[in-house]
Amino acid sequence: MKNVTLKAGKTGFGEGLLEAAQKYREVVGLGADITTSTGMNLFANTFPTRFFSMGIAEQNCIGVAAGMALAGKIPVFSTYGVFAALRSADHIRISLCYNNLHVIIGGAHAGISVGPDGATHQALEDLAVMRVMPNMTVISPCDATQTHLATVAAIELNSGPVYIRFGREPVPDFTLLDQDFKIGKGQLLREGSDVSLIATGHLVWEALLAAEKLEQQGIKARVINLHTIKPIDEEIIQTAARETGLIVTAEEHQITGGLGSAVADVVVRNQPVPMAFVGMPDRFGESGQPRELMEKYGLTAQNIFHKAIELIKLKK
Amino acid sequence: MNLTTEQIEQKALEIRQWVIRSLAEAGSGHLGGSLGLADVMAALYFRRLRHQPGNPRWEDRDRLILSIGHVAPVLYAALALSGYFEPDELLTLRKLGSRLQGHPGRDHGLPGIELSAGSLGQGISVAVGLAMAARLDHKSWHTWCICGDGELQEGSVWEAAMAASHHKLDNLTVIVDRNHLQIDGPTEQVMSLEPLARKWSAFGWNIVECDGNDVEQILLATSAPLRVKDKPTVIVAKTVMGKGIKAIENDYRWHGRGPSADEAIAFIHELNHTQP
Numbered sequence: 001m002k003n004v005t006l007k008a009g010k011t012g013f014g015e016g017l018l019e020a021a022q023k024y025r026e027v028v029g030l031g032a033d034i035t036t037s038t039g040m041n042l043f044a045n046t047f048p049t050r051f052f053s054m055g056i057a058e059q060n061c062i063g064v065a066a067g068m069a070l071a072g073k074i075p076v077f078s079t080y081g082v083f084a085a086l087r088s089a090d091h092i093r094i095s096l097c098y099n100n101l102h103v104i105i106g107g108a109h110a111g112i113s114v115g116p117d118g119a120t121h122q123a124l125e126d127l128a129v130m131r132v133m134p135n136m137t138v139i140s141p142c143d144a145t146q147t148h149l150a151t152v153a154a155i156e157l158n159s160g161p162v163y164i165r166f167g168r169e170p171v172p173d174f175t176l177l178d179q180d181f182k183i184g185k186g187q188l189l190r191e192g193s194d195v196s197l198i199a200t201g202h203l204v205w206e207a208l209l210a211a212e213k214l215e216q217q218g219i220k221a222r223v224i225n226l227h228t229i230k231p232i233d234e235e236i237i238q239t240a241a242r243e244t245g246l247i248v249t250a251e252e253h254q255i256t257g258g259l260g261s262a263v264a265d266v267v268v269r270n271q272p273v274p275m276a277f278v279g280m281p282d283r284f285g286e287s288g289q290p291r292e293l294m295e296k297y298g299l300t301a302q303n304i305f306h307k308a309i310e311l312i313k314l315k316k
Numbered sequence: 317m318n319l320t321t322e323q324i325e326q327k328a329l330e331i332r333q334w335v336i337r338s339l340a341e342a343g344s345g346h347l348g349g350s351l352g353l354a355d356v357m358a359a360l361y362f363r364r365l366r367h368q369p370g371n372p373r374w375e376d377r378d379r380l381i382l383s384i385g386h387v388a389p390v391l392y393a394a395l396a397l398s399g400y401f402e403p404d405e406l407l408t409l410r411k412l413g414s415r416l417q418g419h420p421g422r423d424h425g426l427p428g429i430e431l432s433a434g435s436l437g438q439g440i441s442v443a444v445g446l447a448m449a450a451r452l453d454h455k456s457w458h459t460w461c462i463c464g465d466g467e468l469q470e471g472s473v474w475e476a477a478m479a480a481s482h483h484k485l486d487n488l489t490v491i492v493d494r495n496h497l498q499i500d501g502p503t504e505q506v507m508s509l510e511p512l513a514r515k516w517s518a519f520g521w522n523i524v525e526c527d528g529n530d531v532e533q534i535l536l537a538t539s540a541p542l543r544v545k546d547k548p549t550v551i552v553a554k555t556v557m558g559k560g561i562k563a564i565e566n567d568y569r570w571h572g573r574g575p576s577a578d579e580a581i582a583f584i585h586e587l588n589h590t591q592p
């Protein structure tokens with residue numbers, strides 16, 4: 001595959017937020033002390049009167065965002081995913097979701113690729129908790145450029161709360177700014193009829209690499225980028241199940257409750273087919289270099305490749 | 317609405333009657349706290365709040381956030397009596413399909429409800445957000461937030477308190493329903509709050525204390541925040557849980573229950589024969 005540049009998801013988030021803020025004066029930002037780590041500093045420096053420092057108090061940030069939304073603002077709040085989604089869960093449930101207020105939550109430092117900081121700061125449960133909340137939209141873009149587009153789209157969605165997760169580590173930035181990005185609409189990145197690889201976040205890149213390896217074995221793998229976990233694109237999943245008969249999901253998240261579970265929900269209700277899951281196996285992460293951790297826990301093209309081969313053997 | 321103090325006291329009495337009737341009809345609910353707040357609600361809705369009951373989404377209205385959502389019946393009665401909807405609807409409280417949910421629910425369409433709330437400790441943060449947005453837009457409306465005293469044990473209340481003074485929100489007033497009781501018993505036994513005024517003061521708030529069952533005092537206390545600059549105000553309103561019904565006053569067992577039909581008749585009879 002051709003060489004691509006590396007870029008962190010948070011940079012895409014910062015650029016998308018800046019673009020939307022230039023277009024819409026209702027956009028305001030709330031920061032919880034780690035504005036540079038989330039990419040929000042770009043907005044804060046450009047629009048200092050629309051940025052509010054709220055300190056290390058995530059639950060309050062969610063409530064404040066709700067109040068600002070009630071008064072006609074479009075608040076964007078970002079901190080690490082573990083704190084944004086998990087520490088504030090009840091505030092998100094009642095103040096945001098039950099009130100159905102248009103607030104964008106940026107969950108930074110997603111996944112185990114946060115690396116040396118270790119388990120406390122690696123968000124691996126955020127998708128599960130966010131996607132069970134009524135009214136919530138959940139987006140997990142595949143690279144920095146898509147995070148940029150997703151952030152603008154979330155602000156333009158103009159209804160309900162939205163959770164967008166993105167990583168810290170620079171990863172392949174392979175999509176284009178003029179791509180057709182629609183919340184709730186998965187992207188077919190590669191055609192194939194033997195097996196479907198459905199991935200989210202930067203594991204989409206690993207899925208593309210896995211498809212190339214499978215090709216060398218004469219196996220045609222379909223690759224789908226499911227950047228929106230909720231509302232989920234049922235059609236693209238059902239078509240994949242029907243036409244390929246096997247599905248491997250891949251995500252930087254606990255297997256239980258995340259993308260894999262969301263896809264399985266759709267598959268069992270419509271067209272049950274054998275599935276395999278790449279993700280964290282119900283355990284916490286640990287310290288290490290991002291790539292070392294991805295390899296230790298099998299969040300790699302190699303493991304996606306193996307899961308696909310196993311599924312195909314099962315079928316025969 | 318420019319009612320005299322006596323007329324507002326009369327409204328508080330009517331609010332209490334409707335609270336008792338609606339809870340008896342519902343068969344459940346929180347009577348004690350609802351009765352204790354009747355005077356505060358009457359003073360707000362019939363004097364202090366800038367609002368237009370016929371135009372509930374009026375952009376320049378004051379915002380009132382009821383963070384202690386479980387005393388919804390007293391909010392509903394105040395809204396109905398000030399003209400947001402017909403008082404008879406109060407008798408649908410807590411029933412399937414009602415606009416009067418057990419805790420206020422914005423999506424059920426009841427006019428005058430600003431926020432779905434009731435998970436304790438959250439309303440004050442929302443009120444901070446409203447006040448910040450109003451200031452950003454140079455709007456002159458005021459945000460009011462009613463919190464319970466037991467509710468102040470939630471840590472996020474103090475996150476909000478810290479943020480409100482940091483951002484110098486003089487367009488925000490929190491009223492604490494200081495009845496010294498919560499479900500398990502007296503607040504000072506469950507988890508002590510005192511010295512309460514000093515806690516708020518240390519967080520940078522302007523402090524006002526009043527008898528929360530004395531309309532004259534409430535009117536005076538709620539006029540104070542409108543004159544303070546660069547600080548949010550907290551009004552610690554000392555109330556009596558169950559106020560107006562001698563048999564249940566200060567009895568925490570009445571925190572989370574409603575009256576039977578017979579009790580309701582006796583309670584309303586007592587209210588009608590007590591001089592304010």
Ligand SMILES: [Mg+2]
Nearest residue numbers: 465466497498
């Ligand atoms: Mg109390």
